[in-house]
Amino acid sequence: MKKIFLEGAIPSEFIADSIAKHQSKHSIGAHNIFLGQVRADEVDGKKVSAIEFTAYEEMALEKAHEIREAAFEKFDLTCLHIYHSLGNVAVGGVCIFVFVSAPRRKQVYEATEWLVNQVKTEVPIFGKEIFENEESQWKVNS
Amino acid sequence: MKKIFLEGAIPSEFIADSIAKHQSKHSIGAHNIFLGQVRADEVDGKKVSAIEFTAYEEMALEKAHEIREAAFEKFDLTCLHIYHSLGNVAVGGVCIFVFVSAPRRKQVYEATEWLVNQVKTEVPIFGKEIFENEESQWKVNS
Amino acid sequence: MIQVKYFGMIAEATSKEEEKIDVGEKPFSEILSEISSKYQLGDLSYQVAVNKKLVSDFSKLQLEEGDEVAFLPPFSGG
Amino acid sequence: MIQVKYFGMIAEATSKEEEKIDVGEKPFSEILSEISSKYQLGDLSYQVAVNKKLVSDFSKLQLEEGDEVAFLPPFSGG
Numbered sequence: 001m002k003k004i005f006l007e008g009a010i011p012s013e014f015i016a017d018s019i020a021k022h023q024s025k026h027s028i029g030a031h032n033i034f035l036g037q038v039r040a041d042e043v044d045g046k047k048v049s050a051i052e053f054t055a056y057e058e059m060a061l062e063k064a065h066e067i068r069e070a071a072f073e074k075f076d077l078t079c080l081h082i083y084h085s086l087g088n089v090a091v092g093g094v095c096i097f098v099f100v101s102a103p104r105r106k107q108v109y110e111a112t113e114w115l116v117n118q119v120k121t122e123v124p125i126f127g128k129e130i131f132e133n134e135e136s137q138w139k140v141n142s
Numbered sequence: 143m144k145k146i147f148l149e150g151a152i153p154s155e156f157i158a159d160s161i162a163k164h165q166s167k168h169s170i171g172a173h174n175i176f177l178g179q180v181r182a183d184e185v186d187g188k189k190v191s192a193i194e195f196t197a198y199e200e201m202a203l204e205k206a207h208e209i210r211e212a213a214f215e216k217f218d219l220t221c222l223h224i225y226h227s228l229g230n231v232a233v234g235g236v237c238i239f240v241f242v243s244a245p246r247r248k249q250v251y252e253a254t255e256w257l258v259n260q261v262k263t264e265v266p267i268f269g270k271e272i273f274e275n276e277e278s279q280w281k282v283n284s
Numbered sequence: 285m286i287q288v289k290y291f292g293m294i295a296e297a298t299s300k301e302e303e304k305i306d307v308g309e310k311p312f313s314e315i316l317s318e319i320s321s322k323y324q325l326g327d328l329s330y331q332v333a334v335n336k337k338l339v340s341d342f343s344k345l346q347l348e349e350g351d352e353v354a355f356l357p358p359f360s361g362g
Numbered sequence: 363m364i365q366v367k368y369f370g371m372i373a374e375a376t377s378k379e380e381e382k383i384d385v386g387e388k389p390f391s392e393i394l395s396e397i398s399s400k401y402q403l404g405d406l407s408y409q410v411a412v413n414k415k416l417v418s419d420f421s422k423l424q425l426e427e428g429d430e431v432a433f434l435p436p437f438s439g440g
Contacts, residue, residue: 005252009232010161012158012161012162012165013158014152014153014155015158015161016157016158017144017154018159018179019154020154022179022336023179023235023236025156025183025234026181026182026233026234028179028181029178029180029181030176030177030178030179030315031175031176031177031178031179031236032174032175032176032177032251032254033173033174033175033176033177034172034173034174034175034247035161035174035175036171036172036173036247036362037164037165037170037171037172037173039168039169039171039245039343040168040169040280046268052291053361054291054292054295054359055291056169056289056291056333056336056354056356058336059333059336059354062336072303074204075167077309078148084361084362085242091168092165092166092168093165094161094165094173095362096361096362103181105178105255105258106300108176108254109174109252109254109255110251112174112251113247114235116247116330116362117242118362119361120309120359120360120361122359123359124291124333124354124356125268125359126291126292126357126359126360127295127360127362128292129358137259138293138360138362139181139359139360140358140360141359141360141361141362164406171439178440195439196369196370196431197369197439198367198414199430200414200430201411201414226439226440228417235420237440238439238440256410258440261439261440262437262438262439262440264435264437265437265439266369266411266432266434266437267437267438267439267440268369268370268371268408268427268435268438268439269439269440270370279369280370280435280438281438282436283436283437283438283440284440
C-alpha cells in the first residue's frame with residue numbers, strides 16, 4: 001500500500017522532488033498538480049491560524065489504493081500520486097498534493113479534479129480548524 | 143509586461159520557488175499547476191531527443207498579457223503565471239508551466255486547461271522537434 | 285472482545301480514541317446503540333466502519349472476535 | 363522602409379530572420395505576394411501580423427514607415 005501521509009505541511013521541495021523524479025519517464029507529456037493550501041478564513045470574527053489533521057490511517061491507505069485503481073481504469077494516466085498532511089498545518093501551508101501524469105494533456109485536468117474530490121469525500125481524514133484565539137471547530141467540506 | 147520566457151528547460155526548483163512564494167497569500171485555498179514535458183515521440187522510426195523553441199517574443203508577451211486579463215475576467219482567480227521555454231529542451235524537460243491560484247478549488251482546473259489551450263493556439267511560439275539522428279521536423283499542435 | 289476506534293469530533297465526545305469492548309452474542313445494532321447512549325452521540329453525525337469498510341446495513345452484520353469497529357464523523361480532508 | 367520578420371519554417375524558407383523592405387506606396391497585398399513569390403512561400407501555411415497584431419483583412423491596410431510585418435507559421439508552443 002502506497003504511503004500518502006506526511007507529518008505537517010507538504011514542503012515545496014517535496015513537490016519539486018516529485019516533479020524531478022518524473023523527468024526520466026519519457027512517455028509523459030503532461031503533468032497536472034493540485035495543491036490545497038490552508039486559508040486564513042474568518043468565522044464570526046475569528047481567524048483560522050491552522051488546521052489540525054487526524055485520520056483513520058489504515059482505512060485511509062486502503063481507500064487511497066482503491067481510488068488509485070479506479071483512476072487508472074477511468075483515465076489514460078501514466079502515474080499518479082496522492083499526499084495528505086497529518087498533524088498541524090499553519091495557514092499558507094500545503095495540506096494536499098495530487099499529482100497526475102499522462103502521455104497527453106487532454107484528461108489530466110479532469111483526472112486531477114476527480115481525484116481531489118474522491119480524497120475529500122471518500123478518505124477518512126478529519127480536519128479541525130484552529131483559530132488565532134485557540135478556539136477550534138471541526139472543518140466541514142463543501 | 144510580465145516576463146514569460148525562460149532559456150532552456152524549466153527547472154523543478156523554479157517551480158518549487160513559485161509555489162513557496164504563494165504561501166504568504168493567505169486568501170488562497172487551491173493551486174493548480176500544469177507542466178508540459180518533452181516526450182520521446184517516435185516518427186517513422188526516428189525518436190525525438192529535444193524540442194527547439196523560438197518565438198516572436200514581443201508579440202508573445204502582448205498575447206500572454208491579453209490571455210491573463212481574459213482569464214481574470216472569466217474565472218475567480220487570485221493569481222496566475224505562465225512560463226514557456228525558449229531554446230533547446232531535451233526529452234523529460236519541462237517546457238511550459240502554467241500556475242493558477244484561487245480562494246477555492248472549483249474553477250482552477252478549468253482555468254488551467256483554458257490557459258494552456260490559449261498559450262498553444264494564440265501565442266506565437268514555434269517548436270521544432272529534433273530527432274536522435276539530428277534530423278528535425280516542425281512540431282504541429284493537436 | 286472487539287476493538288472500537290473513535291475519530292474527530294466523535295473522539296472528543298467519547299474522550300478516548302479507542303477501547304476494547306466485550307460484545308458476546310449481542311447483535312451489532314445493539315452494540316452501536318449502547319455506545320451511542322453511553323457517550324451521547326445522538327446529535328452527532330457519523331458513519332460506522334467494520335474492519336475498515338463502511339457499513340450501511342447493520343442488520344446483516346454479526347461481529348466476530350477481534351473485529352475493528354470505527355466511528356467516523358464526516359470526512360474533511362483536503 | 364518597413365521591418366519584415368520571419369519565424370519558424372518560414373525563416374527556414376527565407377534563410378533569414380528579418381530584413382528591411384522599401385515599400386513606397388504599394389498596397390499591402392502586393393507587398394505580401396512579392397515576398398511570397400520571392401521566397402516561394404506558396405505551399406507553406408502562415409499568418410501575417412502587422413505591429414504584433416494578426417491581420418485578417420489585408421485590403422484595408424496601408425503600411426506606414428517603420429511598421430513591423432511578421433510572417434508566422436502555425437503556433438506550436440507548449
